[in-house]
Amino acid sequence: MNEMRTSFDKDSILLGTAGWGDKVEKSAALELLSTFYQHGYRWIDTATNYPINRNPKEYGLAIGWLSEFQSDFPDLKIFVKAGSRTNLGEPESFINASYFDLVFEMLIGQLGDGLAGLGVHWDNNSSNDDRSMLLDFFARIHHRGYQIGLSGIASKESYSSNSIGPSLPWIYQLNLSPARGVEIESEIAEVRKHFPDARICGYNTLGGISAKDLATSPNRMKALSTSVGELEGKNENEILNRIIRRALEKEVDALIIGPTNASQFSQWDLALSGSLHD
Amino acid sequence: MTETFDYLIIGGGIFGAFAAQHLAPHASVALVEKEPSLLKRASKINQTRLHTGAHYLRAPRTATDARKHHDRFLREHQFAINQSFRHIYAIARQGSLTDARGFERFCQWLDIEATQMQDFELLDHNRVSDSYLVKEPAFDPFLLARHYAAKLEELDLRLHLSSQVVSAHRGDDAWLVQIENEKGERTSIAARTVINATYSNLNSISKIFHLPEARIKHEYSELLLAYIPSLADLAITIMDGPFLSITPYGMTGLHVLSSVVYTHHASTENSGQRMPCQIANGHCAVDAFDRCQPCKNKPESSQKFMLNQLRTFVPNIGSIFIHGQVETVKSTWAVEDYRDERQTSIRKLESGPDFYAVMSGKVSNIYELEYIFDAK
Numbered sequence: 001m002n003e004m005r006t007s008f009d010k011d012s013i014l015l016g017t018a019g020w021g022d023k024v025e026k027s028a029a030l031e032l033l034s035t036f037y038q039h040g041y042r043w044i045d046t047a048t049n050y051p052i053n054r055n056p057k058e059y060g061l062a063i064g065w066l067s068e069f070q071s072d073f074p075d076l077k078i079f080v081k082a083g084s085r086t087n088l089g090e091p092e093s094f095i096n097a098s099y100f101d102l103v104f105e106m107l108i109g110q111l112g113d114g115l116a117g118l119g120v121h122w123d124n125n126s127s128n129d130d131r132s133m134l135l136d137f138f139a140r141i142h143h144r145g146y147q148i149g150l151s152g153i154a155s156k157e158s159y160s161s162n163s164i165g166p167s168l169p170w171i172y173q174l175n176l177s178p179a180r181g182v183e184i185e186s187e188i189a190e191v192r193k194h195f196p197d198a199r200i201c202g203y204n205t206l207g208g209i210s211a212k213d214l215a216t217s218p219n220r221m222k223a224l225s226t227s228v229g230e231l232e233g234k235n236e237n238e239i240l241n242r243i244i245r246r247a248l249e250k251e252v253d254a255l256i257i258g259p260t261n262a263s264q265f266s267q268w269d270l271a272l273s274g275s276l277h278d
Numbered sequence: 279m280t281e282t283f284d285y286l287i288i289g290g291g292i293f294g295a296f297a298a299q300h301l302a303p304h305a306s307v308a309l310v311e312k313e314p315s316l317l318k319r320a321s322k323i324n325q326t327r328l329h330t331g332a333h334y335l336r337a338p339r340t341a342t343d344a345r346k347h348h349d350r351f352l353r354e355h356q357f358a359i360n361q362s363f364r365h366i367y368a369i370a371r372q373g374s375l376t377d378a379r380g381f382e383r384f385c386q387w388l389d390i391e392a393t394q395m396q397d398f399e400l401l402d403h404n405r406v407s408d409s410y411l412v413k414e415p416a417f418d419p420f421l422l423a424r425h426y427a428a429k430l431e432e433l434d435l436r437l438h439l440s441s442q443v444v445s446a447h448r449g450d451d452a453w454l455v456q457i458e459n460e461k462g463e464r465t466s467i468a469a470r471t472v473i474n475a476t477y478s479n480l481n482s483i484s485k486i487f488h489l490p491e492a493r494i495k496h497e498y499s500e501l502l503l504a505y506i507p508s509l510a511d512l513a514i515t516i517m518d519g520p521f522l523s524i525t526p527y528g529m530t531g532l533h534v535l536s537s538v539v540y541t542h543h544a545s546t547e548n549s550g551q552r553m554p555c556q557i558a559n560g561h562c563a564v565d566a567f568d569r570c571q572p573c574k575n576k577p578e579s580s581q582k583f584m585l586n587q588l589r590t591f592v593p594n595i596g597s598i599f600i601h602g603q604v605e606t607v608k609s610t611w612a613v614e615d616y617r618d619e620r621q622t623s624i625r626k627l628e629s630g631p632d633f634y635a636v637m638s639g640k641v642s643n644i645y646e647l648e649y650i651f652d653a654k
Contacts, residue, residue: 048602059599060600085531094505096529098530102420102503102602105571106503106571109571112574133424
């Protein structure tokens with residue numbers, strides 16, 4: 001039996017950008033990215049519809065910023081999730097190969113060599129419709145050296161009940177919210193069953209709120225149920241350490257972190273290297 | 279070692295792919311494409327409108343060419359055709375080069391059904407005098423690309439992807455051509471007939487073969503791709519002049535916005551100067567284009583102007599979610615702007631060995647290639 005990992009390496013950490021343009025202003029995003037980069041991290045997680053702030057004019061703003069910042073960070077690796085029609089928080093998405101082919105072209109135009117991967121960003125269709133053309137598209141871009149991913153997939157079967165899907169090395173994004181309890185284990189088992197070569201990447205590590213919020217806002221914590229309750233009364237450092245331990249215990253392969261400013265990121269960095277004391 | 283072929287097709291857009299598909303069962307064929315896959319550039323980056331001809335009031339030859347092949351293309355490419363929307367042609371009150379009667383007469387002449395609509399609510403009727411429902415579908419370029427890639431895979435032909443012609447000269451009964459791939463490896467080919475279907479790069483290939491160049495105008499063009507809930511089953515074209523169209527982009531679910539004024543940023547002719555972006559890029563010649571999409575030197579986007587123009591004519595359009603933009607060089611015959619001519623041309627530039635130059639911006643005109651097949 002493999003021994004449990006004790007830390008994440010830097011290539012297993014992705015800077016989340018869901019709050020960019022919403023909770024994180026442009027200057028703070030740039031400072032955050034700069035600090036992240038200086039600490040030796042390279043991977044960014046984003047989506048075509050970030051920020052999900054119900055402002056149609058800001059659909060794609062986070063990628064726009066990344067495109068702008070990119071020239072100062074030449075070897076950044078940006079993983080983009082696509083498919084969501086809007087940034088209104090509605091679940092509808094485009095799940096067809098032509099859409100992904102087109103978005104892939106457009107992202108190459110925007111991010112150039114910085115584009116490191118592309119994933120499905122929500123597929124709420126629980127039917128097992130034929131997705132062979134879509135899977136063929138992902139197999140093709142994987143062959144070209146891009147990472148491929150799935151996030152928010154209602155039916156794993158629709159991606160695995162064919163000859164292509166199970167054999168692909170998906171980055172499978174999984175909700176690690178403290179509000180979720182034992183269902184995380186069963187979901188991980190399901191993912192491993194359907195996609196044996198997938199790497200599991202945890203997100204929503206703080207349920208969209210900062211460690212400070214968790215430590216100081218009892219109402220928010222209450223709303224996030226018992227597992228968060230375990231964190232009650234803990235300081236910010238303890239919370240970060242616990243989140244990382246939890247991800248390691250669950251044998252998650254990679255982690256999307258969502259600091260909203262550079263100093264929060266520095267705490268994360270210490271926690272990830274095991275140097276943050278409770 | 280030099281391999282001999284009946285045909286060398288240069289350019290793997292829809293014209294090159296269609297020619298290869300038709301010639302390979304009966305002859306030896308090699309196809310050379312600069313990109314790593316087929317139908318990568320102009321065949322993909324366009325409005326995806328399967329033209330009936332209604333769009334070309336000022337170019338009757340272009341209109342009749344489009345009309346002539348529309349039904350056959352539709353029939354033979356059903357798998358890639360989106361007909362699930364209504365296409366509205368609206369006539370601008372000011373600045374239009376036609377009026378309602380002119381549009382109706384033109385549609386009658388082309389034998390296109392154009393049904394007048396009353397008070398189509400999305401449009402600003404202070405700016406638009408009349409609107410018509412015209413049956414004009416969209417094609418999906420990605421599905422076409424898959425189709426032709428699969429077809430060519432089934433056939434016995436030599437496909438050189440990520441490769442380009444670097445030198446050529448005329449032998450006694452064949453063209454002797456050097457091809458270089460992305461690794462710098464060269465292959466020698468002898469071809470009894472060459473078909474140059476490279477669209478924007480047409481003249482750069484003619485030059486390599488020491489043949490006369492055509493007078494072509496090149497325009498750097500930007501198209502916006504958006505999800506627009508209010509246009510779920512609609513396309514709108516504002517006629518006729520410096521206006522715009524917003525049409526479904528194949529079967530992606532997005533719409534493509536193209537504006538006569540703002541889509542084209544810069545232009546050049548083969549006899550003229552390079553566009554500023556070409557000069558900055560360094561790899562572009564006046565008649566040979568690098569890919570615009572990933573180019574760091576492409577002009578600043580006209581997105582906000584295009585959107586402003588759209589909202590002027592379609593004020594009730596509601597939310598627009600921009601998913602991105604695509605850029606490419608569109609090429610046409612260098613004629614006066616008011617003529618709007620985009621006609622397909624297949625010219626035989628040399629005989630024994632033969633050399634054909636194909637120039638077209640309309641996918642359905644692939645059937646014009648049958649002129650070459652018939653000649654053989």
